[in-house]
Amino acid sequence: MALTRSTDPLVWIDCEMTGLDPSTDTIMSISCILTTSDLLPLDNGGFDAVIQHTPSQLANMSEWCVRTHGASGLTQACINSTTTAIIAAQALLQYIKQYIPEPRRALLAGNSIHADKMFLLVPPWKPILEHLHYRLFDVSATKEMIRRWACAEILENAPVKQLKHTAREDILESLTEARYYKQLIGGMFPSGTASGTRIVSRQSINPGSTTWGYGVDTGGTPSITMSTGAPGVTMPAGQVAGHANAEAGSHGMVGSPQDSVAHPKIGPPLVPGNTIGLKQAQEEWNVRRNNGTRAGDVGDLGEGFRTDVP
Incomplete structure (x- = not known):
């Protein structure tokens, strides 16, 4: 059976966490940008939230997290924040439903998005995943194919990661990368x-x-x-x-x-x-x-x- 073209929208999410273990670590900040299947924005504003943490909750972060989130200002922003995880999760779900009301249609998108999904499976974030399709739009998977099979010129022209490690900047870089791969696919397989x-x-x-x-x-x-x-x-x-x-x-x-x-x-x-x-x-x-x-x-x-x- 031939593939059919998908017009399902994409929900781009990136999280900054206190670590990599969803059972013990927590989301410090979360950003979301909504796009069409062709990577056009549904809303130019997007969604951003910094989650309230106490100094004691942040005390067990790894050395990498202490250094990275300290340099970006996220650690102090979490201490200053009054937004709880429950409030942020409810607001994010409401934001997504405002533009994508149909359940289980939009795909969760991002780089290595499975890692973010593991944290979204933990309450109070799980209702967000329940509103989305079970499939993932993982830009990193496409990148790994390109790294193995593309010519040197394509590798050289690929967008360079800035590694800022802030939720919104990471999403913007993922979108830039996805648009580059979309351009390549459009050139190899003209659709019209x-x-x-x-x-x-x-x-x-x-x-x-x-x-x-x-x-x-x-x-x-x-x-x-x-x-x-x-x-x-x-x-x-x-x-x-x-x-x-x-x-x-x-x-x-x-x-x-x-x-x-x-x-x-x-x-x-x-x-x-x-x-x-x-x-x-x-x-x-x-x-x-x-x-x-x-x-x-x-x-x-x-x-x-x-x-x-x-």
């Missing part, structure tokens, strides 16, 4: 064909080509324009030339393992992304084929290689 963009395989453009990959057959470079988000979260508009999937056939993508099974004369699969030499593609195909022969056919790479054979 109104301008005549047609996705074709390079082999269909030039059957005698010695490279395997995908290309974009256009009269010009597809442009990706980044919209202006919340204050301090902007990315210059630009043009991105990329790659996209080839035409799909009844057996899957052209040159996919399914096609090669049904049509043995078809060579190694097309490799999405940057072009790859035929020899390298052939070697990859041989590894996949041999693995299926020696250890039982695993079908596609998505099912994983067998690890119980030499």
Whole structure:
């Protein structure tokens, strides 16, 4: 079944805590920014709260927390605050519902957002999670894919973290990072064909080509324009030339393992992304084929290689 496009909004949350253990540590400050699925702000103001703590509650913080939160001024702000965790949790839930009233639709978003979620599972914060979808929009997961599979230029142009360790600044950096990855994906997989963009395989453009990959057959470079988000979260508009999937056939993508099974004369699969030499593609195909022969056919790479054979 094909994927369907999601228009579900995103609830960006970042917390600063007294430590990393939800059973003993507590949230010192929490910020929230709401966006559409396309990372456009639903509200430019956002939500911020500094939670009241006594000096004794902060006395057991780790050395890192003492140094970091002391330098940012958060420690003293917590001592001065009159906002309890209960008041902050109720106000945050009300703020989210004001813009996203439908329950279990919006996704919790952020960098390593699972860590924040663990603290939101603890009362009085849990009702916030109950209003959101169970899935997470984790920018860090995308970053790890980029670090492993993207070219050097993409790595070099990625937004640089400032490591300010304040809740709002961390969210703004997460949004900047997410917009960068959105721009990359938009360039690789153009979603519109109104301008005549047609996705074709390079082999269909030039059957005698010695490279395997995908290309974009256009009269010009597809442009990706980044919209202006919340204050301090902007990315210059630009043009991105990329790659996209080839035409799909009844057996899957052209040159996919399914096609090669049904049509043995078809060579190694097309490799999405940057072009790859035929020899390298052939070697990859041989590894996949041999693995299926020696250890039982695993079908596609998505099912994983067998690890119980030499």
